Every structure is written in structure tokens, then in C-alpha cells.
Amino acid sequence: MVTVNTGGTAMPKIRSASPPYHHGDLRRALIDSALALVTEEQDWTFSLREVARRAGVSHNAPYNHFPEKRDLLDAVAAVGFERLREGLLATIAGIDDMAAALAMSGEAYVLLGIGNPALYRLMFGPALSVSGGGDQPMLARAAGAEARAVLQGIIRRGAGAGTFAVAAEDERAIALATLSAWSAVHGLTMLIIDGVAGPGFAVEEMIERVIGIEVAGLRSFSARIRRPIRAWRRKGDWR
Amino acid sequence: MVTVNTGGTAMPKIRSASPPYHHGDLRRALIDSALALVTEEQDWTFSLREVARRAGVSHNAPYNHFPEKRDLLDAVAAVGFERLREGLLATIAGIDDMAAALAMSGEAYVLLGIGNPALYRLMFGPALSVSGGGDQPMLARAAGAEARAVLQGIIRRGAGAGTFAVAAEDERAIALATLSAWSAVHGLTMLIIDGVAGPGFAVEEMIERVIGIEVAGLRSFSARIRRPIRAWRRKGDWR
DNA sequence: CGCCGGTGTTGACAGTGACCATATAGTGGG
DNA sequence: CCCACTATATGGTCACTGTCAACACCGGCG
Known part of the structure; x- marks a missing residue:
């Protein structure tokens, strides 16, 4: 079975329960916010900035956890x-x-x-499709x-x-x-x-x-x- | 049978074969360009402006035929x-x-x-979905x-x-x-x-x-x- | 104690969808 | 034949987006 590891980033050997540096668990919070947005708006054209706003962080914080918006949607x-x-x-x-x-x-x-x-x-949808080049x-x-x-x-x-x-x-x-x-x-x-x-x-x-x-x-x-x-x-x- | 009427806009009583005013048949050209873009890029995140560029018209011309991008994709x-x-x-x-x-x-x-x-x-996809409010x-x-x-x-x-x-x-x-x-x-x-x-x-x-x-x-x-x-x-x- | 790298922030840029007012070109009425 | 009319196309503009770059913070490690 594959666990998606929504919490706990790529920390070397630290136990993932320990609260990360600033936010607490931003990766998890971003996924939750995005999921809530998908559910509410029944659409995933919302902006990454909106997700960041919901999580209470700056518009660029998500890029520390997801290289692109696509990767957040994938999660x-x-x-x-x-x-x-x-x-x-x-x-x-x-x-x-x-x-x-x-x-x-x-x-x-x-x-x-x-x-x-x-x-x-x-x-x-787009998260599964291989169409995107890379x-x-x-x-x-x-x-x-x-x-x-x-x-x-x-x-x-x-x-x-x-x-x-x-x-x-x-x-x-x-x-x-x-x-x-x-x-x-x-x-x-x-x-x-x-x-x-x-x-x-x-x-x-x-x-x-x-x-x-x-x-x-x-x-x-x-x-x-x-x-x-x-x-x-x-x-x-x-x- | 329903014909999509890709050519010929909402002209009152003119025969739809008569070439429209300026471009020739912009509505048709836009649909063709968009279809080509979908086929080439295997994606419909291209901009409406890109479609307009392909058709050789200004970035705003498409709005005379399609109120929103969604409507072009629908066609x-x-x-x-x-x-x-x-x-x-x-x-x-x-x-x-x-x-x-x-x-x-x-x-x-x-x-x-x-x-x-x-x-x-x-x-x-989004063209069929009723999710969008209006x-x-x-x-x-x-x-x-x-x-x-x-x-x-x-x-x-x-x-x-x-x-x-x-x-x-x-x-x-x-x-x-x-x-x-x-x-x-x-x-x-x-x-x-x-x-x-x-x-x-x-x-x-x-x-x-x-x-x-x-x-x-x-x-x-x-x-x-x-x-x-x-x-x-x-x-x-x-x- | 001071460095360091993971984390979050501010600033900036090109590009976008959608709106506005404006110019133009065919068309139908006279 | 001419002119007003309307559909058509244009340029300008606005708020907003995704992404990049440079900087500030902070805890752990040597």
C-alpha cells in the first residue's frame, strides 16, 4: 500500500510528528485547503494564491512544497x-x-x-494525464x-x-x-x-x-x- | 439531427453561405484554430489570445462570437x-x-x-459539465x-x-x-x-x-x- | 557561538480573461 | 444612389495569475 505522506516532508531522520519550522504543517494545510476549494467550488481553476490565502501564508509559500500547481493537484x-x-x-x-x-x-x-x-x-483529469511533457x-x-x-x-x-x-x-x-x-x-x-x-x-x-x-x-x-x-x-x- | 452551425452567425434572414463582414468567416476560423491547438498541444489551457493570433485577428475579436472562452471550447x-x-x-x-x-x-x-x-x-470535460453556475x-x-x-x-x-x-x-x-x-x-x-x-x-x-x-x-x-x-x-x- | 539550509516573505514580470469605448465595413431603407 | 444602422473588429485597460529571484527568519549542528 502506498501512503501519500501528506504530512512530513523530506526530512532526513526527524520524526514527522514534530512540528515543522514556521507554519506547523504547511504541506498538509495546503492539501486540505485545495481539497476544500475543489469541493466547494466544484472546480480546480482556483488560483494557487487563493490556496495560500486559505492556509494563511504568503502567495509564494506553496512553492516550497510543490514545484508547480500541478503537483498540488496531484496530491x-x-x-x-x-x-x-x-x-x-x-x-x-x-x-x-x-x-x-x-x-x-x-x-x-x-x-x-x-x-x-x-x-x-x-x-x-489533468493530474493523471501524461500529456504534460515532463x-x-x-x-x-x-x-x-x-x-x-x-x-x-x-x-x-x-x-x-x-x-x-x-x-x-x-x-x-x-x-x-x-x-x-x-x-x-x-x-x-x-x-x-x-x-x-x-x-x-x-x-x-x-x-x-x-x-x-x-x-x-x-x-x-x-x-x-x-x-x-x-x-x-x-x-x-x-x- | 443537430448541426452545430460552425459557420454563419445569428444573422436574421441572410443565407448563411454569404461571407460575413470582415474576416471571411471568423467564427469558423476560431473553432478551427482552437481545434488545431487542442490537437497539437493536447491541452486546452491555451489562451484565447493565442487563438486570435492564429486566426490573424486582434485579441478581442473572438469575444464578438463567443461571450467567454468556455463557449469557444463548447463549440x-x-x-x-x-x-x-x-x-x-x-x-x-x-x-x-x-x-x-x-x-x-x-x-x-x-x-x-x-x-x-x-x-x-x-x-x-468542462464544456459538458453543468458545474459552472450560469x-x-x-x-x-x-x-x-x-x-x-x-x-x-x-x-x-x-x-x-x-x-x-x-x-x-x-x-x-x-x-x-x-x-x-x-x-x-x-x-x-x-x-x-x-x-x-x-x-x-x-x-x-x-x-x-x-x-x-x-x-x-x-x-x-x-x-x-x-x-x-x-x-x-x-x-x-x-x- | 556562528554558520547553514530548510522555510516563509516581499517584490517583480510577462501574460491572461474580461470589460470599455471607439473605428469601420457592409446592409437595408429611402 | 446615398445614408443611417448594426454587426464586426480594434486598441486600451484592469485585476489577477503562475512563476522567478532576492531576501528574512529560525532551529539544529558543528
């Missing part, structure tokens, strides 16, 4: 992934039927996501992998129990099945957040149906579909 | 949805087996999406609905032919099944774009498996899943 996204992971783990605790565990964790996933749309979008958003990426591992564990156990039509010893098949389940819940969450799912449907209705179809698909052996048109790879003048 | 996203819709329609032309049509359009969908990640993210991004929203209608048509025909386990006359069930399919391809596209799907899997491999499971799920009758924990609705201190 916020990582916190979001950690909370998501904890929510999933708490939901499936004590459940033996992996189909039920998948369904319930799927519902928890979507509900957690739509509970804070901007945070969820941030988690999968550096990777390692914190969010690692935390996201930890969250995904929860789903993968459910699939793996379900495969072992024969609940899902996946070879239990085939890690690649398990990973692909996990990808399928993750795609379903992630896609649904995003569509609901964007307001394009529905309208006219209750959230529980949509969740139940989408996850129901997903579980049904995982239970049956994968039907070989006809090989799709390869020519489409570059054909569309999409650019 | 760009709408163009993306139109191209997506056209790509889907071209892919399924002449196919009678709706399961195959769904699979092939699904593959086309994902490939088109990952062909221009920033554009795809923009389509489902106005809606109507262009992208309408164009997105048109694209979704293609998928919905496939599901409807498949329901009528008995290919999918959906009551053909139940429009709500059809809409929910469409949502399921859309969630799968949308989620997969986003996960691939974000670089968290895989690594170690070929794109075709992931597409084939995820869509295969989705089609299998749609073919079988939806198994009633156990009612998930309602208590989780507000339990997680996600905020």
Missing part, C-alpha cells in the same frame, strides 16, 4: 483515490459472494464519485493503482470460486476482467457527473442496471466477437 | 461529437447483426477517442445526444430482433441498456487515455475483451443482484 487527487479505496474496502468487508461484492463495491464506487464530482474528475503525477497514479487493486482482488477471488468466467490462474485474464468492471463503473460515474446519463432515471436505477449487465457479462464465457474493422484505425479524419 | 467539443457520430454511423453502415454492430461501433468509438485524447477529454454548454450537449442516439439505435434494433435481452417496446429499458454500453466504451476510452488501463495490453486486446463482456451481458437476462447497502449513500466522509 489532492491522491487523497481522493485513498478515500475511494477505503470506501471500497469498507463496503466489501465480510462479503463472501464475489458477485455481490462486485455489485456493492460498484455501487459504492459510483456513489462516492458522484458525491464529489469535481474531485472525481480531478482524480482522472514529469508524471506519481502520487495520484500510485494511489489509483491501489484503488484498482481492490476491484482486482474481487475479480481474482471470484475467478477462483468459479463465480466469474475467468481462469483463476491467468493473471492477464483477471486484469482484463478488472478493466472491464472498472470501465463500466468509471464510465457510468463520469456520465452521471456530466449530466448526460438520463435524465429521468434515478441514480440507483442506473447503477443497478449497468452493474447488473456487467456482472452478467462476467459470469458468462466471453463470446468471440467478429473481428472489427481494422481499417478504421486511421481512417477517420478525427484530428 | 470545439461539439465538433468532436459530430465527428464521433459520423465515425460511428460509417462503421455500422450495412451491418444487420446488431451484436456485431455494437461491437464494431464500440471499437470505433474507443479508437476515435484515443486518437485525439485531449479533444475527447474536452468533449466530456449557462449550459448547449452545443456540445446537443451534439453529444446525437452521438448517443447512434448507440441507442443499435440497442433498439437489437432488442427488436431479440439479440439483446431488452424489451423492444420498453424505451426506458432500451435507454438503460444504452447507458450500460456507453458506460463501458466511455470508461474504457478514458482509462486508456489516462494511461491506467494496462500497461502490457494491446489496445485491441482491451477493446475486444471489454466489449465482449458488455455484449455478453446485454445478451443475457439481467440477473437481479442483491440490493446494495443503502447506508453507504452518505456514509463515506468523501468530502
